Amino acid sequence: MKLSYVYILTNEYRTTFYIGVTSNLKNRSIQHFLGEGSEFTKKYNIKYLVYFEEFTDIKQAILREKQLKNWRHDWKINLIKQQNPLLKTLDL
Template sequence: MKSSFVYILTNRYRTVFYTGVTNDLKKRIAEHHSGNGSNFTSKYQIKDLIYFEEFSEIEQAIAREKQIKNWKKEWKLELIKGLNPKIETLDY
């Protein structure tokens, strides 16, 4: 069974966040780095992976993405800092 991921990207100043879902994290991050990820990430130079969760079912990942997208920025920061306290760019 193929894994699915929810991920959060940010810009170099850590001021803008993007939450997405994919079944191939490495490929999707490469797309964001090349400017082909989304218009929003290209416009705001959002390329740094700072958080991700892995799921066994895509439906679970989509539900989690929707949940996180509805959160306040402060809540997202708390979630990120639980895994990545210094909000450093993660390897994938």
């Protein structure tokens, strides 16, 4: 069974968020940190992992990613704070 992840990255000031989906969270986090993840994350210096969810079905992960991308900014912050109250960078 291959796992998939929905993840949220942010910048140093925790003001801008990026939501993505991947099957290899560690490698994808490293790519973003090195500025190789996407043009958006590179442009806004978004490279700090603050939240992720694990899925056994990639289709469910993609649906969750789309759902979260439509959420308001404050909803995303509240979701992150449920598991990471201080919005600290997560280590994998």
